[in-house]
Amino acid sequence: MGLLEVTRRLLTDAVRHSPGSSARGCVSAGAALLDLWEGANHGPAAIGETTETLLGVPARTYRQWARENAAAFTAE
Known part of the structure; x- marks a missing residue:
């Protein structure tokens, strides 16, 4: 199980054990960020020619x- 899945499960458990809509709102925001992270985490970023x-x-x-x-x- 990866970091994303562990974090998602922790957020889900937090909603179950925290009454009130503010907890659900925080978890929803956290879940949205995890979804964004997961979508962007499918390998290294493309290398551009900016430096050159x-x-x-x-x-x-x-x-x-x-x-180089x-x-x-290193210590002298």
């Missing part, structure tokens, strides 16, 4: 950047 367009050089991966800048984060 702005800087004139191809984008680097985080791994490449970390290797490792010395800046």
Whole structure:
């Protein structure tokens, strides 16, 4: 069971055990956010050409950047 499903179940349980419409309203808002998150969480984001367009050089991966800048984060 993933994080989304666990959170959804917790929200559902909160409604069952909390009287009043304000609890249901909060849970409804939370459920809507979870739905949005789930819809956007189907893999990595598409990579655009923004870096290359702005800087004139191809984008680097985080791994490449970390290797190139490792010395800046080590004790001397």
